[in-house]
Amino acid sequence: MPRYMLLLYADEVDPAETAERMAEMPVWDELTDSLREAGLLVANGRLAPAGSATTVRVRQGEAELTDGPFAVTKEILGGYYVLECADLDEALRHAQRMPLARYGSVEVRPIAG
Amino acid sequence: MADPVADAVARAFRDEWGAVLATLIRQMGDFQLAEDAVQDAFAGAVTAWRRDGVPSSPGAWITVAARRRAIDRLRRDRSILDRAERLGELLRIDAQEEEDDVLTDETAIADDRLRLIFTCCHPALDMPARVALTLRALGGLTTGEIARAFLVSEPTMGKRIVRAKRKIADAHIPYRVPADEELPDRLRGVLRVVYLVFNEGYAASEGDRLVRGELCSEAIRLGRLLCTLMPDDSEVWGLLSLMLLHDARRSARVDAEGRYVTLDEQDRSLWDQTKIADGLQALARAVRLRRPGEYQLQAAITALHVQAPDADSTDWAQIAELYGALAALNPSAVVELNRATAVGFAHGAQAGLELLGALLEDPTLERYQPLHAAHAELLRRAGDVEGAAGAYERAIALSANAVERDELQRRLRALRKR
Numbered sequence: 001m002p003r004y005m006l007l008l009y010a011d012e013v014d015p016a017e018t019a020e021r022m023a024e025m026p027v028w029d030e031l032t033d034s035l036r037e038a039g040l041l042v043a044n045g046r047l048a049p050a051g052s053a054t055t056v057r058v059r060q061g062e063a064e065l066t067d068g069p070f071a072v073t074k075e076i077l078g079g080y081y082v083l084e085c086a087d088l089d090e091a092l093r094h095a096q097r098m099p100l101a102r103y104g105s106v107e108v109r110p111i112a113g
Numbered sequence: 114m115a116d117p118v119a120d121a122v123a124r125a126f127r128d129e130w131g132a133v134l135a136t137l138i139r140q141m142g143d144f145q146l147a148e149d150a151v152q153d154a155f156a157g158a159v160t161a162w163r164r165d166g167v168p169s170s171p172g173a174w175i176t177v178a179a180r181r182r183a184i185d186r187l188r189r190d191r192s193i194l195d196r197a198e199r200l201g202e203l204l205r206i207d208a209q210e211e212e213d214d215v216l217t218d219e220t221a222i223a224d225d226r227l228r229l230i231f232t233c234c235h236p237a238l239d240m241p242a243r244v245a246l247t248l249r250a251l252g253g254l255t256t257g258e259i260a261r262a263f264l265v266s267e268p269t270m271g272k273r274i275v276r277a278k279r280k281i282a283d284a285h286i287p288y289r290v291p292a293d294e295e296l297p298d299r300l301r302g303v304l305r306v307v308y309l310v311f312n313e314g315y316a317a318s319e320g321d322r323l324v325r326g327e328l329c330s331e332a333i334r335l336g337r338l339l340c341t342l343m344p345d346d347s348e349v350w351g352l353l354s355l356m357l358l359h360d361a362r363r364s365a366r367v368d369a370e371g372r373y374v375t376l377d378e379q380d381r382s383l384w385d386q387t388k389i390a391d392g393l394q395a396l397a398r399a400v401r402l403r404r405p406g407e408y409q410l411q412a413a414i415t416a417l418h419v420q421a422p423d424a425d426s427t428d429w430a431q432i433a434e435l436y437g438a439l440a441a442l443n444p445s446a447v448v449e450l451n452r453a454t455a456v457g458f459a460h461g462a463q464a465g466l467e468l469l470g471a472l473l474e475d476p477t478l479e480r481y482q483p484l485h486a487a488h489a490e491l492l493r494r495a496g497d498v499e500g501a502a503g504a505y506e507r508a509i510a511l512s513a514n515a516v517e518r519d520e521l522q523r524r525l526r527a528l529r530k531r
Contacts, residue, residue, distance in 0.1 A: 002249070021214035036266040048284070049279075049283065051276055051279065051280055051283075052279065052284040053281045053284075054237040054284065065236045065237050066239075067237060067238050067239035067242065067280070069237070087285045087287040088235075088284045088285050088286045088287065088288075089286075089287050089291075089295075090235055092237065108284075110283055110284050110285065113281075
């Protein structure tokens with residue numbers, strides 16, 4: 001069966017709106033459960049706020065780190081890895097090994113835990 | 114009126130804040146929780162010390178008090194992540210410390226401070242965040258003080274610091290000294306943060322000189338701390354030396370009317386001889402380690418300037434050579450320009466002009482004002498009045514600063530009078 005990645009985008013919310021969004025939790029849970037029961041769910045997760053992101057590029061053999069998420073340009077999302085690492089340093093090391101880091105960008109975002 | 118207890122607390126804050134915070138962050142695994150606890154402990158110190166007397170080891174007192182405050186917070190606040198686990202760990206440390214008095218372990222305290230420095234200067238944080246966090250966590254400066262020093266509003270600076278601490282927690286930025294293979298790179302990053310703090314204070318203009326000058330002192334404090342913690346690194350000593358030798362001339366850089374005074378016109382009796390001696394001593398330490406780096410070379414150049422009894426007896430030949438070494442290590446237009454000027458003084462204006470040739474042909478430097486100002490000086494000294502006047506006019510047109518423009522115009526007028 002073909003696999004699909006669903007990428008979820010929305011504005012980041014302030015604390016007041018967070019409560020509102022928390023009210024949606026039962027809907028999310030029900031949705032996730034139903035997908036799991038139907039055998040369709042491969043993986044899902046909630047990402048930590050964009051402010052916790054680090055963007056990695058390798059140019060002329062040198063790693064360049066940017067504090068923050070990948071800024072919108074004409075580059076498009078081309079793939080993903082989910083890694084379990086001891087800390088950010090380990091994740092950044094592996095991000096630098098991706099061939100794409102030499103011509104594109106690898107955004108390293110923690111998964112909210 | 115003298116208040117010995119308040120003075121003791123203020124002194125402990127100045128001397129111990131960074132070390133205590135560093136230890137607490139390791140024990141608690143949480144930057145914000147540790148900072149809140151240390152702040153609580155200092156707030157409580159005044160009352161406790163008035164009642165019980167000033168403790169013989171204020172740092173140890175604050176550490177224990179802060180840990181107990183953190184335990185209280187963890188008991189109260191159910192929203193803190195991994196609450197039970199953290200509480201257990203702190204209670205364990207608290208019980209153990211009663212027995213073996215680990216607080217007197219100087220090495221452990223030093224290790225914690227190093228960890229804190231490397232975390233605050235982590236490359237996954239942007240530069241303004243690294244600077245602010247370093248001043249807050251290691252220097253103990255308040256958010257308001259850092260905001261004033263960097264000319265931003267207090268809420269803006271507050272947000273910057275809060276965001277950085279959240280990123281450290283959310284992204285799991287490690288709290289440790291980098292492994293050997295990463296250490297040179299990461300240490301260079303730390304030194305850059307410290308030098309940036311220094312320059313931010315050193316470059317301060319008239320209006321804000323007082324508050325921002327504090328940044329120079331703070332950067333030197335951080336530099337000294339790094340020398341204590343990493344005494345085998347030559348660039349750590351090189352940077353300390355460079356900062357001290359610059360700072361020694363701070364009060365001579367501005368005249369009574371608030372105008373900037375160039376090095377050759379400064380009143381050398383205003384230079385701080387204690388700082389110069391300290392700076393030269395740090396430079397000697399760096400040289401003994403036999404690994405010349407950028408900061409050490411710049412410090413050596415500055416040392417030659419400050420050791421000359423007057424501007425005319427400056428050892429320009431050696432300065433030119435040091436700029437050559439600097440250019441080989443890390444070539445840049447600024448270094449090349451300074452080298453050409455030094456060569457011009459050491460070996461004649463013509464030799465300086467030859468070095469300037471390549472820079473003048475570089476189209477990216479076409480609008481680089483200092484290049485044209487230096488070109489004008491060399492042409493004037495080579496006796497090319499027409500050429501010099503043209504270069505002065507070019508430099509004046511590119512000048513963004515009124516003081517600098519006035520000075521160039523004065524030189525242009527003097528040239529035409531001859």
